[in-house]
Amino acid sequence: MVIYDVIIIGSGLGGLETAAVLGKKGFRVLVLEKNPQAGGALQSFVVNGCTFSAGMHYVGAIGKGSVLQKFFSYLGIYDDIELQPLDAEAYERFFIDGKEYRYPVGYNAFQEMLVSLFPREEKAVNAFVNKVKEVAAYQDIYNLRTPVNNNLFNNPYFKTGLCDYIETLTGNKELQKLLAAPNFVHAGEKESTPLYTHALILDHYLQGAYRFGKGSGQLVQLLKKVINDQGGTILTNSRVTSVTMTEKEIKQVVTESGEHFFAKNVISNVHPAATLDFLDNSLLKPVYIKRIKSLENSLSPFSLFITLKKGVLPYENYNRHYFLEDNVWPASRYNKEKWPQYFFVHHYVPDGGKYSKCISVITYMKYEEVLPFAGSDNGNVKAEYKEWKKRKAEKLLQRVMEKYPALKDAIETYNVATPLTFKRYLGSPTGSMYGIKRDFRNANYSNILPVTRIPGFYFTGQNINLHGMMGVTLSSLVTLGFFMDINQLIEEINEAS
Numbered sequence: 001m002v003i004y005d006v007i008i009i010g011s012g013l014g015g016l017e018t019a020a021v022l023g024k025k026g027f028r029v030l031v032l033e034k035n036p037q038a039g040g041a042l043q044s045f046v047v048n049g050c051t052f053s054a055g056m057h058y059v060g061a062i063g064k065g066s067v068l069q070k071f072f073s074y075l076g077i078y079d080d081i082e083l084q085p086l087d088a089e090a091y092e093r094f095f096i097d098g099k100e101y102r103y104p105v106g107y108n109a110f111q112e113m114l115v116s117l118f119p120r121e122e123k124a125v126n127a128f129v130n131k132v133k134e135v136a137a138y139q140d141i142y143n144l145r146t147p148v149n150n151n152l153f154n155n156p157y158f159k160t161g162l163c164d165y166i167e168t169l170t171g172n173k174e175l176q177k178l179l180a181a182p183n184f185v186h187a188g189e190k191e192s193t194p195l196y197t198h199a200l201i202l203d204h205y206l207q208g209a210y211r212f213g214k215g216s217g218q219l220v221q222l223l224k225k226v227i228n229d230q231g232g233t234i235l236t237n238s239r240v241t242s243v244t245m246t247e248k249e250i251k252q253v254v255t256e257s258g259e260h261f262f263a264k265n266v267i268s269n270v271h272p273a274a275t276l277d278f279l280d281n282s283l284l285k286p287v288y289i290k291r292i293k294s295l296e297n298s299l300s301p302f303s304l305f306i307t308l309k310k311g312v313l314p315y316e317n318y319n320r321h322y323f324l325e326d327n328v329w330p331a332s333r334y335n336k337e338k339w340p341q342y343f344f345v346h347h348y349v350p351d352g353g354k355y356s357k358c359i360s361v362i363t364y365m366k367y368e369e370v371l372p373f374a375g376s377d378n379g380n381v382k383a384e385y386k387e388w389k390k391r392k393a394e395k396l397l398q399r400v401m402e403k404y405p406a407l408k409d410a411i412e413t414y415n416v417a418t419p420l421t422f423k424r425y426l427g428s429p430t431g432s433m434y435g436i437k438r439d440f441r442n443a444n445y446s447n448i449l450p451v452t453r454i455p456g457f458y459f460t461g462q463n464i465n466l467h468g469m470m471g472v473t474l475s476s477l478v479t480l481g482f483f484m485d486i487n488q489l490i491e492e493i494n495e496a497s
């Protein structure tokens with residue numbers, strides 16, 4: 001009987017990163033993935049010759065000297081990642097109340113942009129910029145320092161509300177909106193989002209925002225190669241259906257096809273609530289189970305993957321964010337009747353030339369809206385679901401074309417992904433975009449630790465600490481700290497270049 005050192009359930013970014021580092025450190029690892037392809041939301045797929053990213057569109061803190069550059073250099077793959085820097089003068093373009101605002105890369109440029117738009121609010125702008133720097137500087141792992149302040153339980157910025165904080169700085173509504181505008185990247189909610197989430201994500205994009213040259217799936221291939229080269233194994237089409245304990249705390253992991261695997265340790269990269277569906281819960285406290293099961297998730301995405309006619313839509317090296325109402329908190333003010341209240345347009349880097357071959361448009365949707373279609377994959381429900389998807393997609397497209405008329409004559413085909421698609425594909429309870437919703441009002445409740453009461457059973461991925469490429473990498477390092485000397489690992493990552 002083979003006993004692995006670690007079995008990792010799920011091959012999202014968090015699963016692959018932890019497997020790669022554990023492999024590098026000599027652990028014998030097995031990754032079990034339910035889908036035919038590894039990668040989770042990091043995966044890419046091809047339609048009509050266009051490579052789309054399922055969920056990872058643009059990333060920050062990955063340029064020279066950044067945390068992600070050092071981490072991927074440590075794994076020996078940084079130089080193979082094809083990255084395209086977004087427009088340093090305007091990587092984000094926000095359309096709010098009919099006006100366009102541009103976020104540039106770099107703290108100085110960001111501060112100057114804000115002061116030039118709001119000269120009377122210089123004090124508020126400076127305070128905001130300094131606070132974002134302060135929050136980012138506090139996080140030890142993000143700064144690749146010996147972790148002292150690592151636990152979110154002790155992080156004061158995790159217990160501070162983003163919206164409240166902005167409102168204490170200024171009464172200027174326009175400035176308040178502009179400071180809060182990038183909250184789509186964490187499905188921010190006015191009432192609950194911690195300052196921590198917004199500040200860390202803003203900080204990492206201010207270091208430079210990048211798209212993947214050939215879709216985010218290239219990173220899946222590179223991480224797979226690191227795992228395989230170190231003797232690790234990745235098995236796809238292997239949905240885990242049970243994890244139980246055997247004698248001497250060896251864990252038995254069983255897949256849908258009835259295969260049994262054994263390990264000293266198990267890491268779940270699957271949403272914690274979905275993990276409890278296959279984990280032997282008898283060793284967990286009922287109060288813990290209740291908490292995990294009751295946690296709210298961030299909103300889910302509704303995405304259009306659009307292929308374009310040749311040579312029609314000029315490539316845009318920036319993102320467009322449209323707020324269709326008089327507020328920048330669409331996740332808080334979600335209204336089924338008024339949907340879509342916001343959308344995001346992302347171009348994919350073309351192979352050559354100045355025209356885009358494909359774009360993605362993403363907005364929010366509540367999982368409740370797809371519930372009527374959740375039960376069945378066939379018959380009438382399937383037909384109704386198809387019809388409903390088409391109606392919703394066309395409604396969204398109509399709003400997009402009103403605001404972005406250049407798209408009108410450019411569309412060739414489109415595919416739709418709903419919250420149900422993401423739920424099925426990622427195995428999370430509601431197909432949510434960024435996992436468990438963090439709530440500063442009840443910070444400790446919504447903070448999931450990587451370690452559990454079950455010896456040798458851990459979590460990793462976006463539900464631990466933070467989501468996104470940078471957040472999941474932080475989470476991976478936090479989980480890895482239970483397997484090795486984290487100070488030494490951080491030292492080695494720091495030395496990588």
Ligand SMILES: Cc1cc2nc3c(=O)[nH]c(=O)nc-3n(C[C@H](O)[C@H](O)[C@H](O)COP(=O)(O)OP(=O)(O)OC[C@H]3O[C@@H](n4cnc5c(N)ncnc54)[C@H](O)[C@@H]3O)c2cc1C
Nearest residue numbers: 010012013014034040041055057058240427461462468469
């Ligand atoms: C639409 C969208 C847009 C986004 N845009 C960005 C962006 O621009 N930039 C950014 O940084 N982040 C973005 N994100 C967030 C980012 O993609 C995620 O935070 C990150 O990819 C999550 O990685 P993860 O490791 O937590 O797990 P996931 O990617 O969720 O992977 C979990 C894996 O577990 C597998 N699994 C589930 N159940 C089982 C089971 N029982 N047995 C075996 N395997 C199982 C799943 O199939 C999946 O492969 C976006 C997300 C979405 C959805």
